[in-house]
Amino acid sequence: MIVYGRNPVREALRGRRRVERVWATPKAAREDWLREAPGLSQVDAAEIEVLAGSPDHQGVCAEVDAYPYADADSLLEADEALVVALDEVTDPRNLGAIVRVAEAAGATGVVIPERRSAEVTPVVAKASAGAVEHLPVARVRNLADWLGEAKDAGAWVYGASADGIPYERPDYRGKVVLVLGSEGRGLRPRVAAMCDELVALPLRGKVDSLNVSAAAAALLYGVLQFRSQRG
Amino acid sequence: MIVYGRNPVREALRGRRRVERVWATPKAAREDWLREAPGLSQVDAAEIEVLAGSPDHQGVCAEVDAYPYADADSLLEADEALVVALDEVTDPRNLGAIVRVAEAAGATGVVIPERRSAEVTPVVAKASAGAVEHLPVARVRNLADWLGEAKDAGAWVYGASADGIPYERPDYRGKVVLVLGSEGRGLRPRVAAMCDELVALPLRGKVDSLNVSAAAAALLYGVLQFRSQRG
Numbered sequence: 001m002i003v004y005g006r007n008p009v010r011e012a013l014r015g016r017r018r019v020e021r022v023w024a025t026p027k028a029a030r031e032d033w034l035r036e037a038p039g040l041s042q043v044d045a046a047e048i049e050v051l052a053g054s055p056d057h058q059g060v061c062a063e064v065d066a067y068p069y070a071d072a073d074s075l076l077e078a079d080e081a082l083v084v085a086l087d088e089v090t091d092p093r094n095l096g097a098i099v100r101v102a103e104a105a106g107a108t109g110v111v112i113p114e115r116r117s118a119e120v121t122p123v124v125a126k127a128s129a130g131a132v133e134h135l136p137v138a139r140v141r142n143l144a145d146w147l148g149e150a151k152d153a154g155a156w157v158y159g160a161s162a163d164g165i166p167y168e169r170p171d172y173r174g175k176v177v178l179v180l181g182s183e184g185r186g187l188r189p190r191v192a193a194m195c196d197e198l199v200a201l202p203l204r205g206k207v208d209s210l211n212v213s214a215a216a217a218a219l220l221y222g223v224l225q226f227r228s229q230r231g
Numbered sequence: 232m233i234v235y236g237r238n239p240v241r242e243a244l245r246g247r248r249r250v251e252r253v254w255a256t257p258k259a260a261r262e263d264w265l266r267e268a269p270g271l272s273q274v275d276a277a278e279i280e281v282l283a284g285s286p287d288h289q290g291v292c293a294e295v296d297a298y299p300y301a302d303a304d305s306l307l308e309a310d311e312a313l314v315v316a317l318d319e320v321t322d323p324r325n326l327g328a329i330v331r332v333a334e335a336a337g338a339t340g341v342v343i344p345e346r347r348s349a350e351v352t353p354v355v356a357k358a359s360a361g362a363v364e365h366l367p368v369a370r371v372r373n374l375a376d377w378l379g380e381a382k383d384a385g386a387w388v389y390g391a392s393a394d395g396i397p398y399e400r401p402d403y404r405g406k407v408v409l410v411l412g413s414e415g416r417g418l419r420p421r422v423a424a425m426c427d428e429l430v431a432l433p434l435r436g437k438v439d440s441l442n443v444s445a446a447a448a449a450l451l452y453g454v455l456q457f458r459s460q461r462g
Contacts, residue, residue: 007438011437011438014437097442097445100438100441100442100445101441101442101445101449103436103437103438104432104434104435104436104438104440104441104445105433105435105436106433106435106436128438129438129440129442130438131436131437131438134436134437134438135436166459168456168459168460201335201452202336202337202452202455202459203335204335204336204337205334205335205336205337205362205365205366206242206245206334206362206365207238207242207331207334207335207359207360207361207362207365209335209360210331210332210335210448211328211331211332211360211444213442213444213445213448214328214331214332214335214444214445214447214448215448216445217441217444217445217446217448217449218332218448218449218451218452220449221432221449221452221453222452222453222456224433225399225453225456228397228399228433229399
């Protein structure tokens with residue numbers, strides 16, 4: 001797989017997967033973090049655009065191993081695990097943005113279903129600013145079933161829904177899974193039914209929904225704030 | 232100006248600016264909210280793509296008046312004004328995402344500088360899901376000067392910066408301006424110097440920055456949470 005862009009390539013070089021080769025323009029190749037890159041070739045921007053399949057490469061791309069998905073159950077081992085589960089989020093830019101904010105907020109990982117979901121592609125790596133290289137992302141066959149297993153493992157499962165209780169009310173100590181749905185349709189009924197509690201961010205405008213990555217940012221930092229005050 | 236996409240056209244129809252004409256595919260034209268649209272023509276998708284200048288039109292576009300920018304000072308009139316000021320945010324998708332979350336969070340408005348900033352284009356309208364039609368956006372000649380005027384008007388000005396104090400510490404009652412900088416460079420020194428306080432979201436990952444719209448979401452909902460608990 002070819003990842004492209006400054007952050008995705010830099011984070012791949014210090015992340016979990018093997019980097020086979022790196023291509024950079026002469027200008028990009030002068031950057032410090034690229035000097036030691038394995039198999040570095042200097043090529044022109046047009047060649048990088050062909051390799052990357054995108055004009056959005058910022059002068060650098062790299063051949064890396066397939067994305068090393070994590071084991072979903074291992075994400076719940078820590079006492080204060082904080083996992084984001086995504087129900088049919090199909091837009092790769094949203095998935096990337098959510099991985100980025102989850103990694104920044106110190107979440108344990110992200111869980112996505114195998115089907116009807118964006119997977120970790122180079123577009124996602126770019127939108128995540130390379131955070132996919134550090135934050136574990138796991139795929140599960142059936143999200144509702146996995147939420148049941150998470151509850152058995154001692155996690156509390158909170159689903160984001162406009163019908164929920166105010167999001168600042170629950171006690172977010174312990175193992176927590178936050179479930180976010182697709183923007184158009186929200187959580188599927190079977191997924192919502194598996195949640196211990198549905199929680200809502202206040203919506204005070206005329207446009208009655210948030211982008212799913214904005215909701216993730218507000219909820220994750222809300223949980224962090226709760227834990228720092230009462231943890 | 233031609234706005235395109237379902238949310239941007241729907242919100243333009245119930246927003247502040249005049250809609251001159253609407254073009255929709257026969258399929259899109261069957262939607263309830265479009266039936267009463269002024270000057271509705273049914274055309275094919277290819278024609279809409281030409282009018283919109285984008286393939287991202289979802290079967291509908293509209294000719295609307297120029298964007299009605301608000302007066303920046305009027306945004307500070309309310310006792311609990313909550314204004315987002317953006318220092319050189321040049322990516323239109325980031326501007327749109329910030330307007331969307333600011334509108335959803337019930338903020339008073341967004342202030343952008345006249346130069347070196349994205350302005351409210353159809354791309355921004357799309358990224359905002361039409362929220363630009365409801366939330367006032369104001370342009371100012373010089374952002375640092377305007378922040379000084381905001382302080383004279385009784386506002387407290389908080390700049391988002393990795394060097395800041397924990398963001399949950401300030402007292403966010405009263406008139407508040409949150410200043411967010413460009414992703415690469417953060418706040419310019421003169422803008423940072425005008426802030427009463429610099430505030431930081433905790434960053435616990437290896438990728439040491441947040442997308443500016445994720446930071447806006449976390450900070451805005453943090454202010455709302457503060458106000459709901461102590462307001």
